[in-house]
Amino acid sequence: MFAVLAAAVVSAAPVAVHSYTSGEAQFSANTWLVETARGVVVIDTQFTVSEGKAVRKKLESLGKPLLAVLLTHAHPDHVNGTAEVLAGQKVPVVALAGVKTVLDALDAPKRAYWGPQLKGEYPKTTVFPTQLVKPGETVTFDGVAFTAHDLGEGESADETVWATGAHAFVGDLVMYKVHPWLAEGHSGAWLTSLERAKALTGFEKVYPGHGVAGGRELFDWQRGYLEAYRKNVKELAKGQPTLSDQAKKELEARMEKVLPKAGLAMLVAMSADAVAAELK
Numbered sequence: 001m002f003a004v005l006a007a008a009v010v011s012a013a014p015v016a017v018h019s020y021t022s023g024e025a026q027f028s029a030n031t032w033l034v035e036t037a038r039g040v041v042v043i044d045t046q047f048t049v050s051e052g053k054a055v056r057k058k059l060e061s062l063g064k065p066l067l068a069v070l071l072t073h074a075h076p077d078h079v080n081g082t083a084e085v086l087a088g089q090k091v092p093v094v095a096l097a098g099v100k101t102v103l104d105a106l107d108a109p110k111r112a113y114w115g116p117q118l119k120g121e122y123p124k125t126t127v128f129p130t131q132l133v134k135p136g137e138t139v140t141f142d143g144v145a146f147t148a149h150d151l152g153e154g155e156s157a158d159e160t161v162w163a164t165g166a167h168a169f170v171g172d173l174v175m176y177k178v179h180p181w182l183a184e185g186h187s188g189a190w191l192t193s194l195e196r197a198k199a200l201t202g203f204e205k206v207y208p209g210h211g212v213a214g215g216r217e218l219f220d221w222q223r224g225y226l227e228a229y230r231k232n233v234k235e236l237a238k239g240q241p242t243l244s245d246q247a248k249k250e251l252e253a254r255m256e257k258v259l260p261k262a263g264l265a266m267l268v269a270m271s272a273d274a275v276a277a278e279l280k
C-alpha cells in the first residue's frame with residue numbers, strides 16, 4: 001500500500017482557473033490564469049500591447065506572484081503580450097520545442113504584416129520561450145504539474161494541450177463557437193489532432209483558445225464545424241484550388257447557417273482558398 005502511494009505522482013490541484021478575453025478586434029483570444037496556493041501560471045498572453053497589459057492587471061488583482069507563462073501555440077494572438085505579462089519578471093516562458101520552431105518561422109512575416117497596421121500596439125520585440133519541453137514532458141510550479149501534450153497540426157502548425165489534473169488548456173485546437181482560422185490549409189490534420197486529443201485521458205474540463213470553457217464535447221463540436229466547412233468548400237470549389245468571390249459569399253452564407261451570429265466571421269472567406277487547395 002505504501003509502495004503504491006510512493007509511486008503515485010504527487011501534484012497539487014489548482015485553486016482556481018481565471019480568464020481574460022480580449023475584444024473581437026484582437027480576435028477574442030483567451031488567456032487562462034491558473035491560480036495555485038502560492039502563485040499564478042498564465043497560459044497564453046494575447047495579441048496587442050494593451051491586451052497584454054490587461055492580463056498583467058488581472059494577474060495583479062489576484063494578489064499572488066506570477067510563477068510561469070505557458071504557451072499553447074505560436075500565433076501572435078497568443079504570444080505577443082508576453083513582455084507585458086512578465087513586466088520585467090524573470091519567470092520561465094515554457095513551450096514545446098515544436099512550438100518554438102513555428103514561432104521562429106512566423107515571427108518576421110507576422111510582424112511585417114501586422115506591425116504597420118497596429119503600430120505601437122504590436123510589441124517592439126517578441127519574447128521567445130526560455131524553457132523548451134518535449135512532447136509528454138511535465139513541468140511543476142508550486143506543486144501543480146502541467147503536462148505538455150504535442151498534438152501536431154491544427155489551427156497552427158503545432159498545437160499543445162497543457163493538462164493539469166481535471167483541466168486541459170487546449171489553445172486553438174478548439175475555437176469554440178467562433179469561426180476559426182483555416183488559412184494555413186491543414187484542416188485535415190486538425191481533424192486527426194482532435195481525435196488524438198480525445199484519446200488523452202485524465203481531464204474533464206476543456207479550456208479553448210477562443211470561446212467559453214466546457215467539457216470534452218468541445219472536441220466533437222470543433223470536428224463538426226470543420227467537417228461542415230470542408231464539405232461546403234468542396235462543393236463550392238468544384239475541384240479548383242480557389243473559390244470565386246461569389247462562391248466565397250455563398251460559403252459565408254452557408255457557414256452563417258451552421259454557426260449563426262458567431263464571432264470572427266471575417267475568417268470564413270479568408271480561409272476558403274487554402275482549404276480549397278488542400279481538398280483539391
Ligand SMILES: [Zn+2]
Pocket residue numbers: 027029075077078172209210
Ligand atoms: Zn487564436
